Amino acid sequence: MPVESIHSLHNNPQSLRNPSRVVVAMSGGVDSSVAAALLVRQGYEVIGMMLRLWSEPGKGTTNRCCTPDAMVLARRIAAQLEIPFYAVDAKAPFRDSVVESFIDGYTHGITPNPCLVCNRHIRWGLLLDRARALGAQYLATGHYARLQQDPSGNIQLLRAHDKDKDQSYVMHVLSQEHLAYTMLPRGEYTKLQVRKLAQEFGLPVADRPDSQDLCFIGNGDYGSFLSRIAPQVIDPGPILNENGETLGQHRGLAFYTIGQRKGLGLCAPHPLYVLEKDFQQNALIIGEKHLLGKTELSTATVNWISGEPPSSPLRAQVKIRYKAAPVWATVTPLENQGTQVVFDTPLSDITPGQAAVFYDSEFCLGGGTILRHNIDSNLNPI
Amino acid sequence: MNNHTKTYLDYAATTPVDPRVIKAILPYFDQLFGNPSSVHTFGQQAEAALEHAREATAEILNCQPKEIIFTSCGSESDNLALRGAAFSSRQQRGAKHILTNPVEHHAVTHTAQQLADWYDFELEYLQVDSHGMVPPDEVANRIRSDTAVVSVMYANNEIGTVNPIPEIGALCRAQSVPFHTDAVQGAAYLNADVGALNVDLMAIGAHKFYGPKGVGALYVREGTSLIPELTGGGQEFGLRAGTSNIPYIVGLAEAFQLVHAELDDRASRLIPMRDRIIGQVLEEIPNARLTGHPTKRLPNHASFVFEGVDGNALLMLLDVEGFACSSGSACKTGNPEPSDVLTAIGLPAEWALGSLRVTLGQSTTHKDIEAFLQTLPDAIARTRQ
Numbered sequence: 043m044p045v046e047s048i049h050s051l052h053n054n055p056q057s058l059r060n061p062s063r064v065v066v067a068m069s070g071g072v073d074s075s076v077a078a079a080l081l082v083r084q085g086y087e088v089i090g091m092m093l094r095l096w097s098e099p100g101k102g103t104t105n106r107c108c109t110p111d112a113m114v115l116a117r118r119i120a121a122q123l124e125i126p127f128y129a130v131d132a133k134a135p136f137r138d139s140v141v142e143s144f145i146d147g148y149t150h151g152i153t154p155n156p157c158l159v160c161n162r163h164i165r166w167g168l169l170l171d172r173a174r175a176l177g178a179q180y181l182a183t184g185h186y187a188r189l190q191q192d193p194s195g196n197i198q199l200l201r202a203h204d205k206d207k208d209q210s211y212v213m214h215v216l217s218q219e220h221l222a223y224t225m226l227p228r229g230e231y232t233k234l235q236v237r238k239l240a241q242e243f244g245l246p247v248a249d250r251p252d253s254q255d256l257c258f259i260g261n262g263d264y265g266s267f268l269s270r271i272a273p274q275v276i277d278p279g280p281i282l283n284e285n286g287e288t289l290g291q292h293r294g295l296a297f298y299t300i301g302q303r304k305g306l307g308l309c310a311p312h313p314l315y316v317l318e319k320d321f322q323q324n325a326l327i328i329g330e331k332h333l334l335g336k337t338e339l340s341t342a343t344v345n346w347i348s349g350e351p352p353s354s355p356l357r358a359q360v361k362i363r364y365k366a367a368p369v370w371a372t373v374t375p376l377e378n379q380g381t382q383v384v385f386d387t388p389l390s391d392i393t394p395g396q397a398a399v400f401y402d403s404e405f406c407l408g409g410g411t412i413l414r415h416n417i418d419s420n421l422n423p424i
Numbered sequence: 425m426n427n428h429t430k431t432y433l434d435y436a437a438t439t440p441v442d443p444r445v446i447k448a449i450l451p452y453f454d455q456l457f458g459n460p461s462s463v464h465t466f467g468q469q470a471e472a473a474l475e476h477a478r479e480a481t482a483e484i485l486n487c488q489p490k491e492i493i494f495t496s497c498g499s500e501s502d503n504l505a506l507r508g509a510a511f512s513s514r515q516q517r518g519a520k521h522i523l524t525n526p527v528e529h530h531a532v533t534h535t536a537q538q539l540a541d542w543y544d545f546e547l548e549y550l551q552v553d554s555h556g557m558v559p560p561d562e563v564a565n566r567i568r569s570d571t572a573v574v575s576v577m578y579a580n581n582e583i584g585t586v587n588p589i590p591e592i593g594a595l596c597r598a599q600s601v602p603f604h605t606d607a608v609q610g611a612a613y614l615n616a617d618v619g620a621l622n623v624d625l626m627a628i629g630a631h632k633f634y635g636p637k638g639v640g641a642l643y644v645r646e647g648t649s650l651i652p653e654l655t656g657g658g659q660e661f662g663l664r665a666g667t668s669n670i671p672y673i674v675g676l677a678e679a680f681q682l683v684h685a686e687l688d689d690r691a692s693r694l695i696p697m698r699d700r701i702i703g704q705v706l707e708e709i710p711n712a713r714l715t716g717h718p719t720k721r722l723p724n725h726a727s728f729v730f731e732g733v734d735g736n737a738l739l740m741l742l743d744v745e746g747f748a749c750s751s752g753s754a755c756k757t758g759n760p761e762p763s764d765v766l767t768a769i770g771l772p773a774e775w776a777l778g779s780l781r782v783t784l785g786q787s788t789t790h791k792d793i794e795a796f797l798q799t800l801p802d803a804i805a806r807t808r809q
Contacts, residue, residue: 128736175737175741175806
């Protein structure tokens with residue numbers, strides 16, 4: 043595998059009369075701060091930006107990705123690095139894309155992942171557009187992932203050296219065009235090294251991840267948020283066992299996740315788990331643990347990092363959630379741009395709406411949203 | 425970031441302190457540091473400086489020294505004027521009607537709103553015209569015998585329009601209703617003679633005219649009754665307690681004197697540059713409009729809206745290109761709500777969100793203006809959606 047560092051793609055900034063201009067997405071946290079400091083040290087003309095994102099009005103809390111404290115911290119770090127810093131308002135677009143698709147997903151019986159939508163439409167959408175309008179050649183973030191270029195010029199997305207911290211899962215939605223504008227300056231370093239660098243640069247080491255899961259929901263849980271903002275999800279229906287017998291009533295499919303055991307409100311001799319959400323019948327299907335495993339899933343259209351789907355089925359390690367361990371599977375690309383994924387061993391928590399992301403060792407190949415049902419078996423492999 | 429390669433075009437937000445002012449201030453930090461309320465010589469020296477500053481300020485305003493109240497800023501002066509007059513008018517004659525307008529600085533509108541929300545006053549807004557000007561007729565039509573206070577700003581911070589203060593003041597005086605004007609923007613460039621302006625209360629802040637931040641003043645016409653806001657040691661004739669900030673008060677007086685000694689020279693130098701910007705922008709940039717009055721405006725103030733432009737993105741882009749401007753009021757949160765002022769003058773959101781304010785000052789040169797005009801059209805084009 044080719045291992046040219048992405049930095050060699052970007053002309054050595056010090057050798058240029060006009061150094062490349064880079065916008066760094068700052069969060070006030072140590073990762074993006076160190077990313078900014080590294081770029082300043084490398085001689086880039088660095089501009090800090092921070093997104094202001096939507097949160098539920100009247101809840102007295104701000105979006106957790108951009109609290110006032112974090113904003114103040116980011117401003118101070120920018121001042122310390124002597125770089126300009128701007129807040130970019132993305133409240134309305136965030137509401138319209140990320141929150142809307144979150145509500146839409148739950149209304150349609152799936153468990154969406156808003157970070158993926160945000161990365162695609164807000165960070166590598168609105169923020170990248172803003173950076174380019176400012177004349178920046180690159181957008182840099184503090185994500186834990188790496189980029190490199192293969193001999194044909196394609197940019198590859200790699201997992202971080204720190205396997206626990208790896209964020210390539212949430213970056214699998216990016217296209218070659220996105221990646222060509224992207225720099226991940228701290229991706230080559232481990233968390234420990236980043237902390238050392240922060241000390242070296244004299245930066246505060248506040249631990250703020252660059253993405254906060256469900257950042258717009260405030261202090262409550264997602265269920266009460268949905269009840270307020272999308273009351274149509276309160277839609278009681280039957281709880282059925284695998285034989286179709288009614289065991290009780292659920293509050294609305296949105297309030298349950300696959301594999302959930304607690305909070306079902308049932309008395310049974312053996313622990314019962316949510317096996318499936320049957321959206322057509324508005325029924326929650328439950329059963330004993332041994333029924334939980336599944337070996338297959340289908341995905342919607344896959345974003346292949348290379349830009350091209352593979353020409354034949356491939357063996358890959360697949361992550362079915364951000365924090366899931368990668369597991370071996372055979373991935374068959376289908377003629378409808380989706381894939382059929384068959385795991386070597388059953389998985390208990392395949393969740394429609396989350397993404398299945400494919401890896402070849404270090405390389406993130408791409409991924410797609412897990413569908414509610416396995417798609418039509420007469421779809422042909424490509 | 426090197427400020428020497430950047431061009432500051434945001435003098436309405438704040439100004440650098442004049443070196444002559446800095447020189448005047450410095451002895452009062454360590455040499456003449458006394459408390460003017462003290463009996464001893466140190467105190468007497470400080471008191472002399474305070475009263476000298478009061479006299480100098482009064483001279484420019486053409487009023488008596490005892491009519492000058494020093495405060496911590498323009499906003500505090502506005503607060504004292506509005507709250508003080510509102511509470512006093514209610515106490516003395518049961519008046520509870522407050523008359524102001526939607527293009528005032530938030531120091532006035534938010535204070536008036538609080539008086540309405542929490543203290544049971546009735547708040548009424550005068551209509552402004554499409555230039556953001558308050559027509560005297562509006563005041564004549566809406567003023568009542570139970571009006572507690574009328575507040576109309578001298579010159580608008582966002583759009584530069586100068587109001588017909590003498591006419592509005594005369595109307596209020598005929599009704600014996602206290603009239604306050606926020607002159608925080610106007611004081612740096614306009615005649616500040618309170619006799620000619622027919623005002624009872626007038627707020628100024630030093631940092632808008634090359635004085636230090638953190639000091640302001642309120643003119644209170646003799647016979648105008650105010651309830652104090654800050655109670656304590658009885659300083660400032662009992663209207664504003666707290667140990668006098670002698671260095672900054674000295675700085676305010678010095679800066680105010682310098683600005684008013686050079687008032688005409690400053691205006692006649694800046695007006696051609698202002699009009700060059702206005703002319704070029706309206707000629708060169710499609711779908712651009714001037715905001716505020718074309719002629720009755722501050723000599724250093726050019727303000728525009730551009731249809732379909734993201735105003736916050738425009739400010740960033742200009743800053744990166746080396747020009748420090750504003751969208752209207754000093755605000756860095758990137759809030760995409762159209763401003764109250766631009767909404768009040770009837771601009772739809774697709775225009776109002778693309779606002780730009782360019783305000784000139786002592787260091788601005790023709791070369792700066794030409795460089796700015798070279799950069800602006802491309803910046804506008806790149807931020808049009």
